[in-house]
Amino acid sequence: MGLGAGVVCAALGLAVILSPFGNEFERTQGLDWLFKTRGKATPPPGVAVVGINNRTGRMLDLARLPRDWPRSTHGMLVERLVARGADIIVFDMDFSRAKPGDEDADFARAITSADRVVLFEWLSAHRERLVSANGQDAGWTWVEEKRSPTPVLAEAASAIGPFPLPKIDQAATEFWTFKSSLGDNATIPALALQMKALPYYETWIALLGQAGASGLDALPATAEQLRSPDDIKALMQAFRGIFVNDPSLAERVGWRIDAQPDDKQRQLLAALATLYGGPDHYFLNFYGPPGSIPTIPYEDVLSDDRAPAPGTTDLAGTVVFIGYSDLFAPDQPDRFFTSFTGDDGVDLSGVEIMATAFSNLLTQGNVRPVALRTEIAIIVAFGLVAGLSGFLLPATAGVPTVIGLAVLYGVFAQWRFNETSVWLPLATPALVQMPCALLIGLIGQYRLKRHAEQQVTRAISMYLPENIVQDLTQREFDPSEVNKVVYGTCLATDMSGFTTLSETKKPEELAEFMNSYFDELATALKRHDVDITEFHADTIMCAWTSAEPSPEVCAKAVGAALDVCDAIERFAAQRGRLRLNPRIGLQDGYFYVGHTGGGGRMAYSILGDTANTAARLESLNKYLGTHVLAAETVLKTPDGLLVRPLGDILLSGKADATPVVEIIAKSATATDRQMALCSKFSTALTYFREKDWVTAEQLFETIRAEFGDDGPSQFYLSYIRGHKSSAPTFDGPAFVKMTEK
Known part of the structure; x- marks a missing residue:
């Protein structure tokens, strides 16, 4: 590209001196300057x-x-x-x-x-x-x-x-x-x-x-x-x-x-x-x-x-x-x-x-213009050197270099004129080629810098949210300004069977496989305008944020959760016998987003109880045999969705129980069997909450007999039978206490 800039400057100079306008231009500008300066x-x-x-x-x-x-x-x-x-x-x-x-x-x-x-x-x-x-x-x-x-x-x-x-x-x-x-x-x-x-x-x-x-x-x-x-x-x-x-x-x-x-x-x-x-x-x-x-x-x-x-x-x-x-x-x-x-x-x-x-x-002291071939050689040489210098050097060095080159050439041309009356072309290098070299150089430098910035922006955007990337690239960077507490909805998901999968693949194969998996999921998340996305080994933690509590961010997260489920199933189907169980947890609330780390190395992360609860809900899917679990507060407006309340569950490490619901499907695609299951499960859960263990056990047993693959019913049936001898004596509705993550 630098050579191209030089060729353009040289060609422009040649076009001027070889045109009918060229001689007049050099006479009225170049020769006039030489006389006046001398x-x-x-x-x-x-x-x-x-x-x-x-x-x-x-x-x-x-x-x-x-x-x-x-x-x-x-x-x-x-x-x-x-x-x-x-x-x-x-x-x-x-x-x-x-x-x-x-x-x-x-x-x-x-x-x-x-x-x-x-x-x-x-x-x-x-x-x-x-x-x-x-x-x-x-x-x-x-x-x-x-x-x-x-x-x-x-x-x-x-x-x-x-x-x-x-x-x-x-x-x-x-x-x-x-x-x-x-x-x-x-x-x-x-x-x-x-x-x-x-x-x-x-x-x-x-x-x-x-x-x-x-x-x-x-x-x-x-x-x-x-x-x-x-x-x-x-x-x-x-x-x-x-x-x-x-x-x-x-x-x-x-x-x-x-x-x-x-x-x-x-x-x-x-x-x-x-x-x-x-x-x-x-x-x-x-x-x-x-x-x-x-x-x-x-x-x-x-x-x-x-x-x-x-x-x-x-x-x-x-x-x-x-x-x-x-x-x-x-x-x-x-x-x-x-x-x-x-x-x-x-x-x-x-x-x-x-x-x-x-x-x-x-x-024999008349003014002697140089031969045309010499003039062409000078114009070509000056154009190439000026164009290359202006394009290849940084602007802080390129501009003074091109101007200095023109000044040095002008001094030489003036000296030759003063001493020998030889007229070298001056107007074309100084008034045509030098501005051309500066313009091409500055435009080229700008484009190169812009390209570099875009490359950096693209690279950063692979690790940081887009709004943070814009802050970093469009104004002076202050790390403290990107650290803040926001309201939002966190979504956590991981890949089932990752440990087994990692044992069967070479490291490079595993990396390629996981990148494809994450790309599929990230595409689904982007369709719902996700703000922050973190990748850790086989897990994803992402969030939709706003300054104040907003049903909109919850709705986006729920929609994304359903799309992620579809994406995981589609990804598994494309790979034959691969079995992947979608597991997603959703929780809303206030949490910290910003830089975490030390020793000069930082990561942009989501921290707080909201993110931790989302991760616990994601893990809870393993015990309930479900795909998408959310805190009840996420579904402030569950319109258009088929959801099943799963009761209050005290997640591992938490002090208070979390009302949990399962997001089964969109209402438009829900089957009669799914809706019947939700209705019967709701009745059984009511008896469980009222501590009527006998009736609750019978109802969950009936559900298991009719819907043999329903994980939550099996979970509650097992939980009741395992805790009959130590039934809770506290006042208020019964809840489930998890001892494992």
Whole structure:
């Protein structure tokens, strides 16, 4: 069962991660948690953002919206950035609409002079209905359209590219490096990386040749031959094709890159190998809240009288990304929700995400989800261990163990993420499998405990009355509370001929025989709602109890006595020649029920004169040749029964005589012979009680002659003849005195 619990937890985890919902769940919950717990990380040096905010226009005495600014302003910005040593300048702005006059030309001259500017190419996508030649509806298709910068600007730029972001619920988590739907066009982060690595172009080509790459002859021999954005675009498409067609090339060239002595060169060439040999999209590794990548206000770069931001005076070797980035306005345009969106609602800007994507490529520090097979192995292992622990361990140990396991795994996953940016599944183990393991474990523990309690209850119920079992199992046990004096009717019975029977059977055979015998009798007793049943060797002592004297408990006992007689006769009949004489005694009154014993061993027993008298009445059957004898007080309402008063009998060990009656049968089944016997016996008993020994003897003799098998008549006849010489002289009715049990 414990293994089953583990399998259920593992299967549930697999169902989650393999479902369409699984990736989204891990992204929105697991990855989000990893980012927030890690907090802000240090971005690589050499990357900066020049941000336009809602104050920039006012500070520069320009219009509020950048689209209304003269393009010469951007040209001036390029000149300032070049002067401060910027290595690559990337604009995340739409320049597809021409400006009047010489504005575009002025901006183009600055771009051409800089020879390091990458411009943004707007990419839009939409669904479009298809119509067949005959005008019929042919379904839908997905259409992507590029909107390039104006021709004069496009011609001046070093490279042009799009920056599409998969946007899910206004959140950005991934970026493309190559857009397959555009013929493997490189996106801006990839373009910026290639531009950054151009100084090492000849070394790169040489390393590819050494690694056995094919198709290099068709490529430019030097970087100086790359004169236009189309040249860069074609070059990157060629490199991408070479690596895609030779999957092991990235590894082969990587060995040679590792041998390069210059750290900067080695970093850039390794990033290129990963770019061209890797997938076409990556998960973004955010460095923190907005502004984590050094951000310089646009106006600060252009204002001679404004002190530069700390650390931004020298931009030598820096790749600068320019776009709208307001660190304080929640309603800034081009914004994306991320794990670091704060309570103030300020999202990460598109240009900072662009800079983040470039930084990830440069350092190969993007978030890397583990392979699907590894994820499956983790989910299965965690589910099995958590499920087994939760089910097999006691709740006091299982709950902390499962929670501790989840915490330890979470700490490990967080450490791997912080140190290596490896993304292990977290939400599914923590939010799905751990609760599942706890729930299954607690339910399993409850069921096991419940089963154990039921087993104990069943075991106890074999030795104790049901009401006592309920007290023991349903509330705190206090032995003194089950000890009490109650009113009730006791029934005693034993097996005739037990001594002889025990001599003829082996111990195990005798035990099996007696258990069958007792089971038959106990079934009859249960039908009459017996409260307490004791078994001793071949005897049964049982009782029906109530708080006060009640005819109902007497009636139940009498009914049970008749059923027990039938059960004994039926039991004997099923075993052929076996002869068993039913002998039952009934007495009502007050008696003790509770624990008796010592030395730490107790038995639940019936004690008192009532029980003792019932046992004496049961023994009296042997002398009277009867089956069921009861004290007269038991039959307060003998309706429906044929009973025969047998007189007052002083039982052995008793101080007072007990009026005894014989319960012969139910009235509905009584025979005429039985009723005649009762009538004649009553007359004879009357003369006996009046001490008319002669008449009584004659009447009992007559009964014996007519009913030769009547035990009570034979008993009284023998008693009279044995006591004629010592007839009682006391006043009051005569009674029988028993000297034996």
